[in-house]
Amino acid sequence: MVTLDKLSKTYNKGSVLAVDKVSFEVNKGELFGLIGPDGAGKTSIFRMLTTLLLPDEGSATVDGFDIVKDYKSIRNTVGYMPGRFSLYQDLSVEENLNFFATIFNTTIEENYDLIKDIYVQIEPFKDRKAGKLSGGMKQKLALSCALIHRPTVLFLDEPTTGVDAVSRKEFWEMLKRLKTQGITILVSTPYMDEATLCDRIALIQSGKILSIDTPQNIVDAYPDNLFAIKAESIYYLLNDLRAYTKVKGCFTFGEFVHISFKDKSATNESDILAYLKEKGHKNIEIKAVTPGIEDCFIRLMTEETN
Amino acid sequence: MKQFFSFVKKEFYHIWRDKRTMFILLGMPVVQIVIFGFALTNEVKNSQIAILDNAKDEASSTIITQLDASKYFEIRQNLHSYPEIEKAFEAGKIKMAIVFPQNFSEDLHHLNKAQIQLVADASDPNVANILTNYATAIIGDYQRRINTNNVLPYTIDTETRMLYNPQLKGAYNFVPGVMAMVLLLVCTMMTAITIVKEKEMGTMEIMLVSPMKPIMVIIAKAVPYLLLSIINIASILLLSVYVLEVPINGSIVLLVFESILFTLVSLSLGLLISTGAESQQTAMFISLVALFLPTVMLSGFMFPVENMPLPLRIISNIVPAKWYYSIVKSVMIKGLGLKVIWKETLILAGMMLFFLTLAIRKFKIRLA
Numbered sequence: 197m198v199t200l201d202k203l204s205k206t207y208n209k210g211s212v213l214a215v216d217k218v219s220f221e222v223n224k225g226e227l228f229g230l231i232g233p234d235g236a237g238k239t240s241i242f243r244m245l246t247t248l249l250l251p252d253e254g255s256a257t258v259d260g261f262d263i264v265k266d267y268k269s270i271r272n273t274v275g276y277m278p279g280r281f282s283l284y285q286d287l288s289v290e291e292n293l294n295f296f297a298t299i300f301n302t303t304i305e306e307n308y309d310l311i312k313d314i315y316v317q318i319e320p321f322k323d324r325k326a327g328k329l330s331g332g333m334k335q336k337l338a339l340s341c342a343l344i345h346r347p348t349v350l351f352l353d354e355p356t357t358g359v360d361a362v363s364r365k366e367f368w369e370m371l372k373r374l375k376t377q378g379i380t381i382l383v384s385t386p387y388m389d390e391a392t393l394c395d396r397i398a399l400i401q402s403g404k405i406l407s408i409d410t411p412q413n414i415v416d417a418y419p420d421n422l423f424a425i426k427a428e429s430i431y432y433l434l435n436d437l438r439a440y441t442k443v444k445g446c447f448t449f450g451e452f453v454h455i456s457f458k459d460k461s462a463t464n465e466s467d468i469l470a471y472l473k474e475k476g477h478k479n480i481e482i483k484a485v486t487p488g489i490e491d492c493f494i495r496l497m498t499e500e501t502n
Numbered sequence: 503m504k505q506f507f508s509f510v511k512k513e514f515y516h517i518w519r520d521k522r523t524m525f526i527l528l529g530m531p532v533v534q535i536v537i538f539g540f541a542l543t544n545e546v547k548n549s550q551i552a553i554l555d556n557a558k559d560e561a562s563s564t565i566i567t568q569l570d571a572s573k574y575f576e577i578r579q580n581l582h583s584y585p586e587i588e589k590a591f592e593a594g595k596i597k598m599a600i601v602f603p604q605n606f607s608e609d610l611h612h613l614n615k616a617q618i619q620l621v622a623d624a625s626d627p628n629v630a631n632i633l634t635n636y637a638t639a640i641i642g643d644y645q646r647r648i649n650t651n652n653v654l655p656y657t658i659d660t661e662t663r664m665l666y667n668p669q670l671k672g673a674y675n676f677v678p679g680v681m682a683m684v685l686l687l688v689c690t691m692m693t694a695i696t697i698v699k700e701k702e703m704g705t706m707e708i709m710l711v712s713p714m715k716p717i718m719v720i721i722a723k724a725v726p727y728l729l730l731s732i733i734n735i736a737s738i739l740l741l742s743v744y745v746l747e748v749p750i751n752g753s754i755v756l757l758v759f760e761s762i763l764f765t766l767v768s769l770s771l772g773l774l775i776s777t778g779a780e781s782q783q784t785a786m787f788i789s790l791v792a793l794f795l796p797t798v799m800l801s802g803f804m805f806p807v808e809n810m811p812l813p814l815r816i817i818s819n820i821v822p823a824k825w826y827y828s829i830v831k832s833v834m835i836k837g838l839g840l841k842v843i844w845k846e847t848l849i850l851a852g853m854m855l856f857f858l859t860l861a862i863r864k865f866k867i868r869l870a
Binding site: 246247249267268270272274276278280281283284286287291294296299300 | 504505508509512515516519520703704705707708709710711712713714867868869870
């Protein structure tokens with residue numbers, strides 16, 4: 197449905213490399229996630245796929261259309277929701293939806309079944325100006341507007357950034373329901389915890405793809421045993437762990453520090469406990485944990501930079 | 503077509519909901535006409551003058567009465583000595599002083615020759631000129647009357663006729679100017695902002711990923727402002743005719759048609775600026791500096807183009823307002839028809855096509 201072949205994009209006359217030979221494929225009806233921090237190149241990829249930017253090198257197709265040659269066909273069929281709220285703030289909810297329906301040569305009635313689940317939640321506010329909606333409601337309206345012409349592929353650029361936790365959860369549930377309608381969805385997010393909600397994900401960092409697979413496979417591919425350690429002063433804990441020669445990777449994860457070891461020795465746990473006690477740490481807690489997407493991402497990222 | 507109307511409707515919502523801007527758009531022409539009509543007039547009326555009458559005889563008092571009776575002068579003070587004249591000018595209260603010598607009447611009747619001194623404040627040379635001319639005319643009038651009995655051997659009377667504007671009203675000059683200025687301001691500035699605004703708000707990003715064609719976006723953006731401008735044209739013409747008493751001597755249909763043509767030129771120019779500019783400030787700045795100033799300076803409305811140095815005269819040809827100003831003067835004031843202004847009309851039409859084509863071609867179909 198969507199294919200990228202060594203797609204590259206630079207800015208400032210080639211001095212900034214935003215997207216570096218990215219290739220992947222998204223299958224029909226798939227919910228595909230592009231996961232990476234700010235500045236990783238997610239928006240650039242989305243803008244190239246939605247024909248808003250021209251790639252410097254490589255090629256890509258959306259729904260069988262080339263992103264450069266057939267840009268007009270792509271613009272007729274895809275749905276796009278930019279990262280920034282981009283509807284008319286001085287138009288009401290209903291006027292916005294009506295407007296986007298008309299410019300895509302359709303009506304709200306025609307595709308109401310597709311947006312119904314989402315739209316009913318904002319319908320009580322249909323006379324309110326879009327600029328006066330809350331963050332979550334804005335996202336729902338933007339999604340409704342992007343869906344109103346029943347697109348074949350839906351591009352959602354960081355749809356949950358700046359949205360509260362409850363609305364985020366609701367939003368992902370909506371995406372799952374849309375998938376059942378056969379719409380291919382590409383979504384980007386900087387939140388690692390949202391990765392598991394996708395069918396397949398691509399981890400991206402500095403314009404490069406680190407890994408592409410199902411979230412489960414990515415987690416399963418984590419090679420090391422992972423431990424979470426907690427102590428009174430997380431700052432000194434981190435410093436001491438970094439200085440410890442047996443530690444391979446170590447980074448903070450909430451109130452814990454996640455570490456992996458260079459070898460899989462059975463005495464790792466007791467060794468490090470002794471080391472930290474010797475360094476004067478108090479209330480030390482250590483437990484084995486199963487790695488998450490974030491652990492995988494950080495491991496892949498450090499591998500890439502080394 | 504439904505897309506197009508939906509877009510126009512959306513543009514109307516934007517304008518209608520921004521009450522302040524709409525008020526400016528529709529109120530500006532009214533305010534400008536009133537300001538130019540009543541406050542910024544360059545006609546000379548009721549100028550304050552002072553009299554130093556050393557003669558105090560029959561002839562001098564007759565002349566003084568006639569000066570005072572005319573609508574141009576108002577006698578503010580009577581002076582008693584020569585040094586007082588300078589003081590009165592320094593106080594800034596008077597524009598001119600008139601000095602009668604002693605024995606004015608006697609000299610006039612017996613020597614057949616008398617002198618009157620007119621002292622004018624020439625810090626504004628035009629006003630000083632006009633005032634001395636008026637005063638000379640009034641004095642000449644008096645002279646002719648006392649001469650009716652004794653016939654002079656040779657006299658040449660100049661008879662002046664002011665064509666098209668017999669009363670020399672300033673309004674005849676500035677109404678065409680204000681029309682050019684207001685239409686250009688409203689149309690260019692507002693359309694210049696409108697496309698950039700969509701870029702700034704991010705709505706352009708969605709608009710591009712839609713079947714909307716650039717030409718449709720551009721035309722749909724222009725339509726609401728065209729309608730607003732027609733309202734403005736109507737209000738300016740109504741005010742001119744009924745408040746400032748400037749008649750429409752030519753065909754009103756032709757005048758409205760030419761005004762719409764000029765509006766279209768301004769709209770196209772605004773759209774061209776908008777497709778190129780990156781921010782609303784830039785768009786505003788370009789329309790102000792690159793359009794407003796040349797319009798005021800080079801259209802012939804404030805300063806006659808004929809008196810300018812050659813380079814400026816050449817540049818003035820690319821100022822659309824210059825052509826429109828000349829059209830309005832011809833049609834409205836002189837009552838001429840299309841036969842006389844076809845060249846200007848063609849130039850405006852050409853400019854419109856040029857700007858519009860350029861705007862459509864410059865419209866970015868992508869973000870960068």
